[in-house]
Amino acid sequence: MKVQLENITLAYGEATAIDRLSVTVEDGESLVLLGKSGCGKTSTMRCVAGLETPTGGRITIGDTVVFDGERGVRVAPNKRNVGMVFQSYAVWPHRTIFQNVAFPLQQQRLPKAEIRERVADVLALVGLTEYAERGASLLSGGQMQRVALARSLVMRPSVLLLDEPLSNLDARLRDRLRVELREIQQRLGLTCVYVTHDQSEALALADRIALMQGGRIVQIDRPEKIYDAPSSAAIADFLGVSNIFPCAPAGPGSAPATYRLTGHATEVTSDTPAAGTGKDPRVCIRPEDIRLTGEPATGANSWPGRVDVVSFQGSYVRYRVSLKDGPELDAVVPRRATRMLDVGTPVWASADPDAVQILPAEVPA
Amino acid sequence: MSTLLIRIRRGLPTSVLLLILGVLVIVPMLFIALAAFSSETPRPGSIGLSGLSLDNFAIFGSSQALGAVGNSLLVAGSASVLALAIGCGLAFLAARTDTPGRRFLYFAGIAPMFLPSLVGALAWSLLGSPATGFLNLLLHSVGLNITVNIYSMPGLIMVLALYYAPYAFLLVHGALSLMNPDLEEAAFVHGGTRRRTLRRVTFPLALPAVLGSGILIFALTMENFPVAQVIGNPAQIDTLPSFIYRLMNASPSRGNEAAAVAIVLTGVLLIVTAIQQRAVLRRKFTTVTGKGVKPKKVPLGRWRLPAFAAAVLYFVLAVVLPLGALLIASLQNSPYVASLGQLTEPGALSFYALGELITSDDFLQAARNSVLTAVLAGLIGTALSFGLAYTVYRTGAAGRRVLEFAAMAPLAVPAIVLGLGLLWTWLVVPLPVYGTVVVLIVAFLAVFLPQSYRGVSASILQVDRDLEDSAVLLGAHRTKAVTKVTLPLMRVGMVSTLLLLLMLCMRELSAALFLFTSDTRLLSILIFDNYDNGAMQGAASVSLLYCGVIGVIALLAKSLGARTVDGAR
Numbered sequence: 001m002k003v004q005l006e007n008i009t010l011a012y013g014e015a016t017a018i019d020r021l022s023v024t025v026e027d028g029e030s031l032v033l034l035g036k037s038g039c040g041k042t043s044t045m046r047c048v049a050g051l052e053t054p055t056g057g058r059i060t061i062g063d064t065v066v067f068d069g070e071r072g073v074r075v076a077p078n079k080r081n082v083g084m085v086f087q088s089y090a091v092w093p094h095r096t097i098f099q100n101v102a103f104p105l106q107q108q109r110l111p112k113a114e115i116r117e118r119v120a121d122v123l124a125l126v127g128l129t130e131y132a133e134r135g136a137s138l139l140s141g142g143q144m145q146r147v148a149l150a151r152s153l154v155m156r157p158s159v160l161l162l163d164e165p166l167s168n169l170d171a172r173l174r175d176r177l178r179v180e181l182r183e184i185q186q187r188l189g190l191t192c193v194y195v196t197h198d199q200s201e202a203l204a205l206a207d208r209i210a211l212m213q214g215g216r217i218v219q220i221d222r223p224e225k226i227y228d229a230p231s232s233a234a235i236a237d238f239l240g241v242s243n244i245f246p247c248a249p250a251g252p253g254s255a256p257a258t259y260r261l262t263g264h265a266t267e268v269t270s271d272t273p274a275a276g277t278g279k280d281p282r283v284c285i286r287p288e289d290i291r292l293t294g295e296p297a298t299g300a301n302s303w304p305g306r307v308d309v310v311s312f313q314g315s316y317v318r319y320r321v322s323l324k325d326g327p328e329l330d331a332v333v334p335r336r337a338t339r340m341l342d343v344g345t346p347v348w349a350s351a352d353p354d355a356v357q358i359l360p361a362e363v364p365a
Numbered sequence: 366m367s368t369l370l371i372r373i374r375r376g377l378p379t380s381v382l383l384l385i386l387g388v389l390v391i392v393p394m395l396f397i398a399l400a401a402f403s404s405e406t407p408r409p410g411s412i413g414l415s416g417l418s419l420d421n422f423a424i425f426g427s428s429q430a431l432g433a434v435g436n437s438l439l440v441a442g443s444a445s446v447l448a449l450a451i452g453c454g455l456a457f458l459a460a461r462t463d464t465p466g467r468r469f470l471y472f473a474g475i476a477p478m479f480l481p482s483l484v485g486a487l488a489w490s491l492l493g494s495p496a497t498g499f500l501n502l503l504l505h506s507v508g509l510n511i512t513v514n515i516y517s518m519p520g521l522i523m524v525l526a527l528y529y530a531p532y533a534f535l536l537v538h539g540a541l542s543l544m545n546p547d548l549e550e551a552a553f554v555h556g557g558t559r560r561r562t563l564r565r566v567t568f569p570l571a572l573p574a575v576l577g578s579g580i581l582i583f584a585l586t587m588e589n590f591p592v593a594q595v596i597g598n599p600a601q602i603d604t605l606p607s608f609i610y611r612l613m614n615a616s617p618s619r620g621n622e623a624a625a626v627a628i629v630l631t632g633v634l635l636i637v638t639a640i641q642q643r644a645v646l647r648r649k650f651t652t653v654t655g656k657g658v659k660p661k662k663v664p665l666g667r668w669r670l671p672a673f674a675a676a677v678l679y680f681v682l683a684v685v686l687p688l689g690a691l692l693i694a695s696l697q698n699s700p701y702v703a704s705l706g707q708l709t710e711p712g713a714l715s716f717y718a719l720g721e722l723i724t725s726d727d728f729l730q731a732a733r734n735s736v737l738t739a740v741l742a743g744l745i746g747t748a749l750s751f752g753l754a755y756t757v758y759r760t761g762a763a764g765r766r767v768l769e770f771a772a773m774a775p776l777a778v779p780a781i782v783l784g785l786g787l788l789w790t791w792l793v794v795p796l797p798v799y800g801t802v803v804v805l806i807v808a809f810l811a812v813f814l815p816q817s818y819r820g821v822s823a824s825i826l827q828v829d830r831d832l833e834d835s836a837v838l839l840g841a842h843r844t845k846a847v848t849k850v851t852l853p854l855m856r857v858g859m860v861s862t863l864l865l866l867l868m869l870c871m872r873e874l875s876a877a878l879f880l881f882t883s884d885t886r887l888l889s890i891l892i893f894d895n896y897d898n899g900a901m902q903g904a905a906s907v908s909l910l911y912c913g914v915i916g917v918i919a920l921l922a923k924s925l926g927a928r929t930v931d932g933a934r
Contacts, residue, residue: 051834077837078846084838090831094853103849107840148835155839 001062001158001191002027003048008057010043010215017043018054019215025159030185030192034202035212036238041195044212045161048193049084050077061158078107083152084161087168089144093137097128097147100136104155122154125184142173149181159191166201178204199239203227211235218363232363233282242330243285247358256300256353259283266326269300271354280361289355290331292319292341297350305329307345321349379762382752386771389811393786394778397631400624400789407789421625430626433608436597437630440521440604441587447526448586449579452533455676459534460541461567462663464672473680474534479919480687481872482528483591483889484908487896488687489515489524490595491694491905499690516600524596525586527683532585533578540574541567559663580641584634588779590875595896605630606781606875613785613879620785627782638777688912694905695719722906730884731891731907735914738802738887739870742809746817747863749810751855754822755847759830769818776815780875783812788879800882808876813869817862824858825851864922871915888914 003025010018018040025031033041046052047067048059056069061082066075092100098119105115123129126146131139136147145165152160165181166174182205185192196202202209203223210220219231230236233244247259250267258269261283268283296302308328309320317340319331329349341347396407402417424430452474459470477485492500493515500513514520548570552562590606597607605626612623665672696714722728753772757765775783787808791799798804828851836846852859874889881890888911895904 049834049838051838076843077834078840078842080838081840082838084835086831086835088829088831090829090835092832092836092850092854103836103841104839107845151835151839 002060003159003191003193004058004060005044005048006058006060008044008047008059009055010040010047010052011055016215018047020057021216023210023217023220025191025193027191028189030182030190030194030205030207032194032196032202032206032209033212034196034199034209034238036197039212040215041197041212042163043215045084045163045193045195048159049082049161050075050080081155081158082161083155083157083159085145085148085152085163085165087164089148089165089168091136091139091144091147091151093135095136096132097123097134097136097139098132100147101151101154103151108155118154119150122150125153126150141169142177145169145177149184153184153188157190159193160185162192162194164196164198165194167196167198174201181205211238229357230284230359233284233359233361235363236284236357236359241284241286243283243287243290245283245327246361247281247283249281257358258300259358261327264323264326266303266323268356269353270356270358271352272357281358282361284357284359285329285351285355287318287330287332289351290321290329291350292321292331292333292338292347293350294347296348299350300353301356302348302350303329305347305349307341307343307347310341310343312340321347323349376763378752378756378760379764379768382749382756382768383764383771385749386753386768386814388790389807389814390771390774390778390783393783393790393811394631394774395786396789396793397624397627397782397786400621401628404621406618406620406624407793421621424622424625425629429603430608433603433605433626434629436518436602437587437604437606437633440518440525440593440597440602441583443522444525444529444586445579445583447522448530448582449533449575451526451530451679452535452578453537453575455530455679456534456538456541458672458676460538462665462669462672464665464669464676466673466676469680470673470676471538473676473684474538475531476680477528477683478531478535479915480528480684480912481591481874481889481915482525482589483595483872483874483892484691484912485528485683485687486524486592486595487892487901487904487908488690489520490599491690491901492686493520494599499693500686515596518600518602521592521596521600521602525589525592527679528592529582529586530679530683532582533575536574536578536581537571540571544570563663577641580637584637584641584777587637588630588634588781588875590779590781590878591893594893605633606779609781609785610878620789623785627779627785631778631782634779635777688909691905691909691912694902695722695909697902718902719906719909722903723910727886727891728907728910731886731888732910732914734802734805734885735871735888738805738809739867741802742806742813742870743863743866745806746810746813746866747821747859750814750817750821750862751825751859753818754825758822758825759833772818773815775811775813780812780873781878784808784876784879787811787876791880799880800885802885804880805877805885805887808880809866809870809873812873812876813866816869817866820862820865821855821858824855824862827858828854861922864918868915868918868922871911871918 005021005023008018008021009016021040021044023031033044035041043052047054048061050066053074054067054069057067058065058069059067061080064075065073066080067073095103101119101122102115105118110118119132120129123132126149128143128146128150131143136144139147148165162181166177169177178201184190185205194202194205206223208220209223209226210217211226212218213234219226219235226235227239230239230241237244246262247268248262250258250260256269256271258267259281260267270283291297296304303323303326305321305323305326307319308322311318314335316335317333319333319341321329321331323329331349400406401421402419404418404420425434455470455474458464459467459474464470490498492498493513495501495512495514495516498513498515504511504513515524544567549562549566552566553559557565588606590610593602593604593607594610597604603611609623609626609630612619612626693714695718696716698715698717750772753768756762757769787804788799791804791807798807832854833846833851836850837843841849872889874893877887877890878893881887886894888907892904892907892911895901895907
């Protein structure tokens, strides 16, 4: 169901966790709240669940107003029909898996036969059919995560909230469950709000990503849009852009424009319009957009340098190159693109002018 | 629903809890303060703020009162040092050396805890009284002309140290055995010798536990009444608690001056407790892991056997000799024993007196009262602590810090002082509570609130709050989530707290001292009364049975405590 947050504010004494936040999650949409710890993303989710009471604003789930600060509406969490997968999973260790999953249906006082049927269905969906009678304290992390998901799915929630559900798992399992989660969400047409600080998780799971900073949403868009066009250097940094340098215009302001990196002789040309960069512009280049060659490249943006660090990462190689009279650059090169370079090799680093973005350091929230 | 109604509904649980704590803890303390600064003790119809003065504190001009202050500090200080030496030494031997008999060492370290200090003091006065003490009879019978006099300052200090050393043992043993071995191994790797590693890494890491237990023992020995009375009184050594008791028992009773002394004693304890809380908070190292680690053992070489012998010596002094003395005293047929030879004569020992005692009305009534008060105080105390801990840690209720402070406050108030305050409170309150078992239950609730609150809140903190929240999100009402999820997961913690309360209530004498009547005597009171009337045999017999009851509760606690819920983080 559609979830609407209007002007939600949450303050603890002096500290403001959420600051007049408004966002709408469409029916069947998966919205990811992405941000560093302390940015208010978990608080926002807990407000939707009803575990936190906002200081003001209004929350609507479907057609029901579940919270309205002005009219004093406050629907208890157990009456909201909201599913939630906690970071700690919160699987009850004193109950079996069946008892865990059946709990919400027992609260609705459904007939036993129906409970059994629905629990069996949902356990099949998450692949835990054989484990139904197991005690929940003997499960692995991945299994706990599935139980927690099943327990929320079985109640057919209006909206499913997921609080960093994959962060306690090891990397391989995380990759697999990420795909599974996305598949279940799309198959069931679930409305989801997903909280994470992991950009790759956000990109993989979201229909839309809302980037949060200081209790506000600073950018909200489809994953590929945010990835291609972050609205500030801080967001770009968060999304894995590791080459970010302060700069100043070195020529006329119209594109293609040239900038000089602050404190260096290096000049950078950018095709992207430098609209609204303000007083404090930054050059941002993704490491995978840097090419390393033995000869100078044709066109703008080719800088001589030397390989400082080589780190083999499997499918790609990560280099650190120090530019002559310039800063150090991060470059990620597909393994098969060139032969591996050795430390100390002189190279030319280059980047297409349209891969160079000039962004403001921060966007006003 | 209007905002006002919501506010009232949300504030209600906190207000009710505050009211309960007010009656249990705060009002009695106010009455003590009132009595200390006025010329009349609180009675129905004579409560007022008129005639406030500092006259009662003039008692501190007397040499008796000053002597009591000095004695209290000297006794508590020396006893804590001695208890620390015993407890820490034993803990180090048990946790970190290859001394033989580790399980025995651990048992020796904690066993004296199950002997209430009242019983220990009584037993030692049977052993070491200069005229008829069993130890002296033994020494004289083998022709040694040495007389042990337990009725002396060193005697008093030794008995206190013997029975409070387990507190240091438990805390320090925990710190030493749960210490992350990586820290010590790191010191070895970086070139430290074993000795230097111990000195530079191991001991400093255990220091917070040592300091914490030292200050705790100081506070406990400072407010200890039974030992001060049983050992100190014959030696004419007054400490503050026994001085308060004497003032109250003087005729006419000098309640106002007793209150003034109580205020001073509470003040000292308040400072000590504040220091302890700060020390515990500030010096908490996060190095102590809860993993089932196996720290390195220090080889003692030729000191293994002497170390073991030292542990045996402590066990003999604190447990074997006292229990033996109690057993002989309760079995002997003649009230006085002039030499040990007398005990070996036929018919000198029999179970007759013990049998008489068990079937006597006095004993049965006291046993019934003890069990009744302990069980009720245990159940109510655990429930109350749950209410408090839940409000403090799981709700955003206003005033929850105040609740916590009030719940922990009795830590700084000596049991005997709280008992005095409760006496005046329930004389004034127009409810038929004074003179019944109810007032004893109230006293035990108040005195042991910090222990039970700490037990339950530690347990509630171990249960992740998400576990309960998820039940609410999945459609359960909050109360149902608590009963279906939170409480079942806290089962072990709640049961241990209940048993701890049972044990503490069974042992307690000081809090009940001013509150019992002839119909509501407890086992501890019965022992003290017998002793007070010179009926040492009766006192010894009851003590013995009393230790049996406490032992049973302890065993029960151990067997239950071993079971834990997996995953209750």
